[in-house]
Amino acid sequence: MKDSYYIITGDLVDLADPEESIEYGPGDWLVGYPEGDEQAGGHYVGNRLKRVEGVVVSEGVLQPLLDEMVDREEEEEKEDVGDDDEESIDPTDPADSGMFISTAPDSASLQSSPDNFSSPHAEQVLKPILNDTTEENAATALEAAYRGHASRKASPPKKSNPKSINSSPQSNNGNKPFSGNKSKRALVASPAVAAQLEVVSLPTAASPATKLTLSAPQLASLAQVIDGRLRKEFGEREEALKAMQEMMGKMRMQLTVLGNEMKGKGSKGKTDQAAAAGIEDGGASPEDITKLSRRKSVQERFNSYSFDPQLPRVAQITKKAPGELNEIDVHRIAAANSVVRYAESRSAVYEPTGYEPLGDRNTAPSGELTLEHVHGYSGKVAKSTNCLYLYSGEVVFPASAAVVIMNTR
């Protein structure tokens, strides 16, 4: 659908639509889609393209444009009566498909090669009409464009039939008619116009192509009109954008200020709370609180305690007098007194029940053991000569920790 753009037969309403958020400039491509194309969103103005290819203009918009163009030319004629049109108006090359609002067209190269079209579609549409340079044809084409330029059902522009154009229903939306305006006719009838026809048309599958032929000065003036409108809108938009940027900057500043204030309030609130708590506790200042919160050393804490030497030890306190003790208490006290503690044992050791201390009976039992006979001798431990005869004929040999003197006779 991008190929089916209109040239000048587009819709400028989109440009004037305040809700349209597309930013476009003089160097952008403006590509339009035919009406009723809901998928493409109706008229569309492309942005961020190289240059202006064309503007989609609807019938109700193109009409006042043309009127404005005519009025402007009339004013120019009044101002510069003797001047030629060629001086003030640049001849836009028809091969340049962005002829209307293009900001940087290479006019010289385009003039030298008028058959150089930017797009095949433009070539297809423009070339046959450019070749048809007869004054009559041009005049009729322009007239038809003026009267029924926007009628999608009109016949193709190549073989423009005045009858068919005239017979086509007038689609002007109540604007002032062109027929009675002499200046327009003069424009149309100017001989120089026929030589440089500009085609504004679009053949699409949905709607047949319509043509709008304009002379070079007409096109230039029309381009100036559109350019002026665009510039005006651009200026407005730029102003609005600047205003919005300023507003955004202010909002940002306010937000940052608010954030800083919030941060400061957070820290401030804590300190205020602490100070308030200190005042509530004992009227102490924050410095005193910090002093109190300082951790004391062990020696300081120990020195802060004071013990009365006259106080009885808790372990020595007996809740009952000796006469008031019952059997359980007696047993408990006895068990507590029977505790034996050893250095090797963590737990307390209690003497067995029924244990009686030895007292004076702690002596060995009466009786002795006597060694009568040793059967054997230590030959492994005593590895040296370990069996000897005495002079008396007795045998001496060691046995464990004893030395045996044995009489073998």
Place this chain on the structure above:
Amino acid sequence: MNIKSLLESVESAESANPNSPSLPNPSLTPPRTNTQRFFLEHDDDVTAVAVHPTLDIVASGQLCRKAFVLLYDVTSTNDEGISFINELNLGNNTRGVKCLDFSPDGAQLLSVAADPYHTVTIWDWKRGIKLVSARANNAEVFR
């Protein structure tokens, strides 16, 4: 109640009873066969024994951190039994006595300690004097 008291009680009983045979005098009667006497002054394993060449004197050494040699008279005719003569201390960390022997004349005693150097010492055992001492090697001693 020890043996002496037991013997006394037995003697008193025998003396009380004239029919019972009187005990023979040990100095006059020959020793009974396979009778043993014991020298029980050691407190650990006895590892070396030596006998005097001419007298009934026995030297015996034992295992100990500070090894020592005991000399005693085992004359069977002694009424008091075994009589202790002398003690020879080999020294610290000697661990034991590997070997003991008297000199041929019986005047000196030679001892080999169980320390790593197997220190050899010659004693005048009567007086308990260390005459000479020297380190040997660390090879094992079997005699």
